[in-house]
Amino acid sequence: MTRFDDHEDVRQLCPDDAQDPAVLATARRMLRELVPAAPPVPSAELAVMLRDGLPEQSGSRLTAMAGRVAGRIAGLGVAAKLMLAAGVAVAGVGSAATAVELSHGQHGTARDVRPPHPSVAPTPSSADDHGGRSGAVTSGEAGDDHGGSSATTGADGHHDGSDDTSGQSGGTSGRPGSDDASGGSDGGTTTSGSRDGSGSAGGSGSDDGSSTTSGSGTSGSGSSGSSGDDSTTSGGSGSGSSGSGSDGSGSDGGISGSTDSGSHDGGSTSGSDSVTSGSTSSDHGGDG
Amino acid sequence: MGSVGADPRDSDLVAAARAGQAWALTEIWQRHAAAVTGYLRGRGARDAEDMTSDVFVGVFERLHRFHGDDDDLRAFVFTVAHHRLVDDVRRRTRRGDPIAYDADTDERTHASAETEALERLGSRQVEELLEGLSPDQRDVVLLRVVADLTLEQTAEVVGKRVGAVKALQHRALAALRRTMEQAVSL
Numbered sequence: 001m002t003r004f005d006d007h008e009d010v011r012q013l014c015p016d017d018a019q020d021p022a023v024l025a026t027a028r029r030m031l032r033e034l035v036p037a038a039p040p041v042p043s044a045e046l047a048v049m050l051r052d053g054l055p056e057q058s059g060s061r062l063t064a065m066a067g068r069v070a071g072r073i074a075g076l077g078v079a080a081k082l083m084l085a086a087g088v089a090v091a092g093v094g095s096a097a098t099a100v101e102l103s104h105g106q107h108g109t110a111r112d113v114r115p116p117h118p119s120v121a122p123t124p125s126s127a128d129d130h131g132g133r134s135g136a137v138t139s140g141e142a143g144d145d146h147g148g149s150s151a152t153t154g155a156d157g158h159h160d161g162s163d164d165t166s167g168q169s170g171g172t173s174g175r176p177g178s179d180d181a182s183g184g185s186d187g188g189t190t191t192s193g194s195r196d197g198s199g200s201a202g203g204s205g206s207d208d209g210s211s212t213t214s215g216s217g218t219s220g221s222g223s224s225g226s227s228g229d230d231s232t233t234s235g236g237s238g239s240g241s242s243g244s245g246s247d248g249s250g251s252d253g254g255i256s257g258s259t260d261s262g263s264h265d266g267g268s269t270s271g272s273d274s275v276t277s278g279s280t281s282s283d284h285g286g287d288g
Numbered sequence: 289m290g291s292v293g294a295d296p297r298d299s300d301l302v303a304a305a306r307a308g309q310a311w312a313l314t315e316i317w318q319r320h321a322a323a324v325t326g327y328l329r330g331r332g333a334r335d336a337e338d339m340t341s342d343v344f345v346g347v348f349e350r351l352h353r354f355h356g357d358d359d360d361l362r363a364f365v366f367t368v369a370h371h372r373l374v375d376d377v378r379r380r381t382r383r384g385d386p387i388a389y390d391a392d393t394d395e396r397t398h399a400s401a402e403t404e405a406l407e408r409l410g411s412r413q414v415e416e417l418l419e420g421l422s423p424d425q426r427d428v429v430l431l432r433v434v435a436d437l438t439l440e441q442t443a444e445v446v447g448k449r450v451g452a453v454k455a456l457q458h459r460a461l462a463a464l465r466r467t468m469e470q471a472v473s474l
Contacts, residue, residue, distance in 0.1 A: 023461040026468065028433045033414050035326030035434060039318055043341035049348050050317060053310035 298361035305351055317344055320365045323435050327366065330418055330430040331373055339376065343369045363441040366431060370445050420467050425460035428453055 042050060076084070296304070296315065304312035321340055328336035328343075346368045354364055418426050424446070431442045443453040 020458060020461050023465045023468075024433065027429060027461065027464050030414050030417065031326070031330060031430065031433045034329045034430075036322050039321035040325055040337035040340055042317065042321075042344070043338060046317075046341040046345050046348075049345065050314050051310060053308045053313060054305055054348060054351060055308075 298358040299356075302351060302354060302361060305348070313348055316347075316361070316365075320344075320362060324365060324369050326434045327369060327430050328373060330414070330434060331423075331426060333373060333376060334380075339372060340369075343372050346372065359438075359441070362435065363437055363444060366435050366437060366441075367445045370427070370431075417464065417467055420463050421460050424448075425456050425463065428456040429460045429464070432457060 296312075298316075298319075301312045301316050301319075305316065321344065324343055325336050325340045328339050333339050343365070347365050350364075350368065354361070356364065418429070421429065427446050428442055431437045431445055432439070437445065439450050439453055439457075443450045446453065448456075
């Protein structure tokens with residue numbers, strides 16, 4: 001208990017509750033002297049508020065934050081945007097290379113531990129590893145599935161940069177072409193197929209601008225060259241993000257394409273551009 | 289005055305203030321500023337008038353987030369005042385007590401200060417009366433008597449349970465009664 005005797009449990013300690021109202025009234029009379037008759041003079045800051053009123057609140061915080069972010073992005077220079085796109089492209093190339101490496105590992109060790117896709121119906125044409133997967137993909141649904149995945153990533157790329165449609169289609173087309181090469185050819189063509197796969201990754205890198213060389217050079221196929229041209233025409237800025245998208249699809253497409261020319265289906269699902277270039281590249285793959 | 293009637297309610301004032309009507313802020317200030325100054329004086333604030341302005345700047349800045357009816361605005365104002373006071377006490381504790389003011393050595397002293405001191409002689413007695421209370425008791429008494437808050441509103445402002453506020457008030461009134469009886473006997 002303090003010297004002020006303010007223990008909370010006062011039920012047994014206050015027999016004189018009846019006196020409280022009188023004391024309260026007396027205290028009220030005395031303490032009212034503390035209150036000035038008029039409000040004090042406001043400070044300068046308060047005087048401004050009293051004169052001008054509250055500032056208008058424009059929209060919600062979320063809207064304001066979105067506006068700030070959009071303004072900040074819009075304020076970026078062309079060089080900064082290109083650097084951003086290059087960074088995204090590098091990340092995309094890395095992911096594509098990883099995907100190619102993964103497909104290498106699957107082809108080389110011939111141990112595919114992943115469970116088969118539920119919608120995949122194995123066909124008797126699956127002779128070897130390649131054939132097995134390719135046969136599965138050929139069976140319509142699986143082909144659609146892979147194509148769907150690549151198309152999805154391609155669509156992402158579309159969202160990021162509208163101009164990069166051609167670039168993406170180029171990447172996608174390069175991939176199915178290469179994959180067709182690997183899938184269509186038996187046995188030893190796996191290496192060439194993987195090379196084409198990396199070529200497709202280069203094609204996806206091409207989305208960022210420097211792409212033209214990588215797209216056409218790596219794949220070395222006319223079809224990839226056309227895709228490189230497409231990406232070049234698509235423009236420098238904003239294409240980087242879509243380039244990553246195409247890269248992602250590139251990896252997926254690489255896998256699906258490597259299985260079979262079911263990449264054709266994938267191309268058809270991904271878009272008109274993909275259809276054209278995909279068919280071209282697959283043809284090229286067939287040639288290869 | 290705006291479109292609201294001659295004696296608008298606090299909720300109308302808040303709505304008008306949010307709509308950017310400056311007169312509503314002035315009306316809120318004129319309604320509650322004097323009581324806030326009295327509360328701050330009773331709690332021993334160094335410069336109650338300046339602090340009152342700070343309190344209302346804080347109130348107006350937070351007015352967009354305020355939700356409540358007429359009575360709640362008063363409790364909201366005194367909540368901001370209480371927090372401002374607590375911050376001031378902490379700041380003074382950290383920096384140490386300032387040197388006591390000596391009017392004889394202050395060259396800036398002028399006649400109006402003496403006049404004001406004479407006018408506040410009654411307030412000085414009240415402050416001495418309040419010195420016999422604990423800080424919590426003083427808070428409760430001032431919020432109940434000067435700010436005219438209910439027990440529930442007082443509990444909300446000081447961040448205690450209603451039962452605790454009742455106990456604090458009872459103890460405070462008992463202490464005040466003893467002090468007044470002593471003053472009368474003297």
